[in-house]
Structures are given as C-alpha cells and as structure tokens.
Amino acid sequence: MSQRHVLQVFEQYQKARTSSCQTVAELANRPQNVETLQNAGVMSLLRPLLLDVVPTIQQTAALALGRLANFNDDLAEAVVKGDILPQLVYSLAEQNRFYKKAAAFVLRAVAKHSPHHAQAVVDCGALDTLVICLEDFDPGVKESAAWALGYIARHNAELSQAVVDAGAVPLLVLCIQEPEIALKRIAASTLSDISKHSSELAQTVVDAGSIAHLAQMILNPDEKLKRQVLSALSQIAKHSVDLAEMVVEAEIFPIVLTCLKDTDEYVKKNTATLIREIAKHTPELAQLIVNAGGIAAVIDCIGSCKGNIRLPGIMMLGYVAAHTENLAMAVIVSKGVPQLAICLADEPEHHIKAASAWALGQIGRHTPDHARAVALANVLPRLLSLYMDAESSEDLQVKAKKALKNILQKCTHLPALEPLLHDAPPNILKHVVGQFSKVLPHDSKARRLFVTSGGLKKIQEISAEPGSLLQEYINTINNCYPEEIVRYYSPGFSQTLLERVDQYQPVI
Template sequence: MAEHIEDHAKLYKNVAKGEQDTSRRRRTEQTIELRRQKRGNALNKRRNIDPNADYESESTDMEKYVPAKFSCTLPQAKELLLNNPSQDTLRKVFEHIRRLLSRDKNPPIDEVVNEGLVVALVQALGYPDEKVQYEAAWALTNVVSGTTRHTQAAVDAGATVALINLARSTTNHALADQCFWAVANIMGDCAIFRDHAIDCNVIPVLREFTDNIQSLKATLARTLSWVCSNICRHKEPQINHEQMRAVLPAIGNLLAYDDQEVRQDACWALSYLTDNDDAALEIVLSANLLSQVKNLISSNVDKMVAPALRVFGNFVSGNDRITQVIIDTEILRAVMPSIMDKSGVVLKEACWMLSNILAGTVPQIQAVIDAGLVPKLVCALECGEFKVKGEAAYALSNLALSGTQEQVYTLAQAGILNAVAKLLNVRHVEFLVNLLTVVHAVLNSITTLKPDVLEVYKDEFEAAGGIDFVEELQNHENQKVYEFCYEIINNYFFQNDDIENDPNMAIESPVFRF
C-alpha cells in the first residue's frame, strides 16, 4: 500500500509552494502503460481476417482476377516458389498463403516464418503484378500482427522499406492501404521497430497521402490515421522533436477529415505527443490544432471526447503559461459544464484535467470557479464511480491546497463537507488523505472568513457521520491520515470544558487509606 501511495504521489508536480509540491501532475508511468496496453490490445496491431475477400484492381483497364481453387501445404508452396513459377502460380500460391494467415483461429504464422516464406512474401512486393503484390502485402500484414519474433523476421527480410516504397509508388489506393496497414503493425510492436520505420521514411510517405487526405476514401484515411497513432504511441522513448514537427501536419489534416474513426485515432496520436515535457508541448501548440481538438470535445461523441480531453489534460499539466493558453480557448465556460454531466471515462478525464488547472495560479483556479465547475466536481465526488471519485478528490484537494481562503470557501458553499462525510469509510489511503485535506482546509477557511457560521457547518459534517469516521481514523496506520484527523478534532471539535460542565459527571474525591 505504501509503495502504491508513493507511486501515485509522483503523478503530481507543483507550480505553487509547500505542500503543493505534489499538486499538478502528469499520469504515472504505470498508469500510462496500463491505459496504452488496454488500448493497444485492440489497436497496436490488427489482423486482416476476411478470408473470403478477393483482390479487385482499382484500374479500369484491368479485368477482375477470378481465383481458381487451389490448395497446398506450406512446404509445397515453398517448393513451387523455388522453381521459376508462372504469374498464375504466383497468384495462386500467395493467395493461398494469405488465406491461411487470415484464419480467425490459429493462423500458421510460425510455420510460414519457419519455412522461410517471409522472404518470398517480401520479394513478391517487387513483382510487377498488383494481384501478387496485394496478396503478399496482406499476408505480411498478418505475419507482423503476431509476436515480436514474427515481426522481427519480416523486418530482417526487408519488409518495412519494401512496403513503404510500394505504398509510395503504386497508384492503387487499395494496395497502398494494405502496405500502410502492415507498416502500422510493424511500428505497433515496439519503439525499436517504430524507429526503424521512421528511418525507412514512413513519415514523408505518410505526409504525401495526408496532404491530399480529402480526396481519399475513408478506408485508407482510417489506416493512415492509425499509422500516425502508432508513430506517436510508444513512450520509451518518444519520437524526438524533429520527428514531432514532421508528423504534426499529418495529424492536423487527419483531424480535419470528416470521419469519426479517423479523427479519433488522430487525436489519440496527439495525446501521446502531449504526454511529454514542456518543450514538446510548445511544439504541439505551434501547430495550431487546439481549435480542432476543442471541436472534438464539443462533438458529444464519447469516443472522440475522451482522447481530446486527454490532450487538453496533458497541456494543463505543463507550466502556467501553457495552462493559460488552454484556459484562453474558453473551454471551461463553453464546453466543460456539459462534459461534467457525463459519466465513466469521459468524466474521469474531465476531473483529471480540472485537477491540473486547480493546481495552478489563483486566477486559473478562479477560472474554474467562475465557470461553475466546483459544484459539478462535488457531484462527481458524490455520485461517480470510484475512479471518477478519485480524480474528483484530487481536483478538490488541489483547490484546497492552492486556492485562497475565499476560493476554498466556495467548497463549503458547494456542500463539500456533507459529501466528504459520507465517503470517509473508504479504505483507500490516497483518497482519504485528499478528502481530509479538503475538510481541514474548508474548516480553516470558514473559521477565518465566516466564524459566525462555523457551528452550522460543523453540525452538518457531524450529522452526516463525518466526525465519527474522523475519530475512528485516528487509529489509522497511515501517519498522514492520523495527523489530519487529530488536527481536525483538536482544532474544531474538541472542547476542554466538556467534562467540567457535564452535570451528569461527578468527580469522585480520592479516598486515602493509611
């Protein structure tokens, strides 16, 4: 438990003083990896598993190829390819290999690699027949959807550069799409293979296509957006600043494409780039993409709202100047009130974003208050699922630590004491520390600003069961929890004359016995 607390504490960075040294934060390494791994299970690599699909040339002067029934073992396929096969044989063999690799269950990727057929597939990319090229690209796509060992075999055979060159040279968009799909799978495996693809000029070729994105069909645009996502996805290491500058125009063009899936993946790509230091955030800011990201938040489509909130949340984890740029987009007043009425992952991302703003300057905290978002954070704390409650607690704790007495008092006005009292039975240390931080700060602000109503708020907290929980938590093993509880009771609820003035308590005189 202690290790977990320490890890999560590293989420925070402070732009203020004292206890605020842990306030504004970027997500922990562990959290990012878990989030990316969850997404990666679906998106890092994709297999093309439609075994009934046949190649159809986009060229109007080429007759549709009608495949003949053909079957052979992989060793037999290898033997055929080694003996000067005809074009018709090449078509049949590579289509057969592709169909085997497109099985929904147990595709024979190991067998294809072990037979040395990956080299043949790469060689086929250079054969002057689009049907052969397409089948080979599709088969390679499914080979590199496998393990790192499978992907390494394709990389070692020269697949990456061959696929990129074919995507650039062909006029057939279906073939280019399949080549990009395979390259995306290669890059999705690990940062080493991503860097290899970048060395093979994937970004300039990607830019050639995205510069004309509006003329492309949605299927190809979606693949290109996913390629962008995999270029930006890996964190250890992230792409360098020069590479960021090169890929940002592609992301901007994809964000402008009228397709939800394209915009969604492009925004995830941007979220990976902005999970970075301030220098990288400045580079992304210079690309002037904030209005497009804000539009995604306004879309009311959760799958687009979530990555867009992540982008803005990453920005406001930067320095105060960068945070102010985000506030100046008017997102707090124009968009966030409706977002805070959502639930699940969208609300969690929104609370996280606000928690970073609330660790900022006094004017930045006031911008959140003026947008009417404090009551919505209290509501999220009360009614959200636990992950939402956790992020809301961080946000409210940051306000309590970073705000002025007047700003902290807005928490009392929003009913925070009643909300917190009902949650102090949760046995989660970070959560408890954040809640007790809020209680202590709010009671202090009331004492300073509105001492005449202190008893009213104390009664509210006590009536909701808060003081009972606080008394019990004095026995908590965590030192911070104990200290907060002791201070709350000692400063606001302990009365020295309780025993003296109790008429039912008689003080017995000592009986001396000699």
C-alpha cells in the same frame, strides 16, 4: 495422349487449386473453423501456393494466411516458423497490387500480436519493402503498407525507431495529404503509433511537417479520421513543453473545442486527451486553454458522457488546478467541482473514482476558499467512505486519503468538517480536529454552532494519547469554552449529575 487432353488436365488442376484456396480463405474468415484448419496442417498446404504460377492463387493463399495469422498468436507463430515471411517480402516487391495488399495484410496480422512477432517481420526485411509500397500508385497498397508499419511501430520504441530508420515518416506525412479518407486514417494512426513512445520519435514526426497537416483535419467530417488526427496530436504533445507548444502554435484553439461536442464518443475522448496533454505541462499552456474557453467545454463534455470517455477530462481539470491558485479557481468558477463530485459518486469504476478524488484534491489544496468550494459539494464524507471501504482498490484508497488531507489542511468551513468527527479514523481525525483548533479560538459564532451541533460533545468522546498532537488540538478546543460547559458535554457527566441528585438532601 492428345495435347488437348493434357491441357484439360492442367486446367482442371488449376481450377481445383483455385477452388481449394478460395474455400480455405472463406473458412479462415470464421473463427469456429480456425482450429480445424490448423489441425489439418493448413499452413504447409498454403505455403507452396504463394509461389504458384497463377497470380489469383498467390493472392488468395496470402489472404487465407493473413486471416489465419490475424486470429491468434499461435497461428502467427506458425507463419513465422513456416518460413513464409521471407517469401512474402520477396514477392511483395515483384507482384501486382492485389498480391501486395494481401501480403501486407499477412505482415500486419503477424506483427500485431507481440513485439516478438513484429520483430520477426522486421528481421525478414519487410520494412524496406513496406516503405516502397507507401510510394505505390495504388492507394489501397499504400493503405495496407501503412497499416502494417503501424502494427510494427505500436509495440515499443525500438520497433518504432526501426520504422523511422526505414524512411517511413515523410511518406506517411504525404499519405495524410492524399484524397482517400481510408489512407488518411491509417497514415494518421501510424504517425500516432510512432510518436507515442518517446519525445525523440515524436520530434521526428514533427520534423517531417506533420502537425500543420494534422491540424487542418481536426474538423474533417469523417469521425474515424478525426479520432486518429486527435490521437496523433496528443501523442506528440504529451512528451514535452516544446512539443506541446508546437501543437498549440498550429492554432488548434479554440477550433478543437468543438470536437468536445461531437456525436462520436471517441472523438470526445481523444479531444479531451489532447487538451489534457497540453494543459499538464505549464501554467502558461493551461492558462491558454482557460482563455480559449476550454475549462467550461471540458466540464460540459464530462457531463455528457459516462465511463472511460470521462477520464481524460477529469484528469485535465486536475492538472489545470494543480498549477496555481488562479487556475484552480477557474475550475471552481466554471462549476467543475459539482461535476467531479457526480463522477466520484456515480461512476462504478474505481480508477475513474480515483481520478475524480485526485482532481478534487488538486482543486482544494490551495487556500481556504478553494477548500470551502470543494467541501460545500459534500465530497468529504464520500472521500472518507471510499478511503475506509475495504472494497475500494488500493489506488482509490490512496487517492481518496491524499485528497482528504489536501482539502482538510486548508478547510476552515467547519459545518462541512463536523460529519467527519463521527467516522474518521485517527490518522484523518487528527487533521479534522486540527482545523477546528485553528478556527474556534478566533470565531465566536463558530464556537456557538460547534456546541449546538454536537461537535463539542463529540470532541470529548475522542480517545487521544496523552501528549499527542491530537490531544493538543482537543485541549486547544476545550480552552475555547468555560470549564463547566466542557464538563457538561464530557462522557459520564449526566451520570455524575444523577448521583448528585441521589445524594442531595432537600432543604425543607
């Protein structure tokens, strides 16, 4: 056999391997093919190709493995059990940039599914190699490595700490300063994933000088980058007063408020989340947001969107109002109550209704003026209805009941309370009647209105245990009126009058 013929055989073999590998990679990109590939034993066929002498075949085999592992956790487990990860990690340090990107993709695809799979990636020594890739000359390699590290760190504090211990954080902070937008996005996202688990991990990210660089990118025109930057800042700020103050000290206010008007809904949501995480800590931080115009901006934002995008803004108003009377009044003055009432009535999701109920309760619990502002938005009957509705989630029932009690304990605006006399169950009715018993003895105008509106009649129809607090309240109310008026509105009095008519003998 001639040398030329031998070379042709090897050339054909190489072409066949290349073609086969490329076909598998293309097939793996379509979900409908994955099960067939799995049943055909594709993992055992691809593994040797990672060691192929031809770099293109190595890269294509890694790409195919990454696509398969990305599809579901069974295939990711097959990569782990097939002893493929150590080979990838070994080659990651040695090969060209194309292979590095493909190998990092496989590691990310395996790590994303669960803490168990992410731990398998860590156990095979991937972290040190991925961190080295963060220093690579090629931005695409840096991006792939940052992505893999983020997928490892997002699962729990232990895995996140492993990423930190490998020295990733300072290099990720350098990555957010690179000119490539895609690299900035992924690096910011990974810093967010590291920061979210604990104040210690967030502090590590802060100590690397991240806040100033993140803050400078708040107004970057790239929407996806803004999402990640705002997320990272909120994950840092949420843990403690000190960390929240460090974020504020980067002079993000009032600049960040412009993001609440962004066309991208996730930018809006992440901005409201950041403001919420700062506002929740102390009255001073909440006041700073109020002074910057943050309350009105958040209320406008809630009004401009629907569903879960509204949720952090709703909760932010609740946190601000919870701190002090003055801060709750700032929410009222900015017309936050009508907007929350709309969310309570219109949102189909129970967890959003529950958050709206909670926020209204935080606003109304301070003084009669606060409670009146909430009651005038006609939310009390709605809260009662949600509390009593068997279709409401348990959390919604609890939040609606608590909000009702918070508002009722301070509400002296009797016209808003009267509708509750007709429908409230005994545990709520007690609070309603209690408020009437406080106000009526000292307000003659209110006493007259209470009679003409039918309130006094309704009070007489309430069945209360003798000696109970509810009966005491009813007695107090009845003592505000002449005995004959109370008798007139008591059940059965009209029948008594008719009987007296029957028995009366006219004087002729």
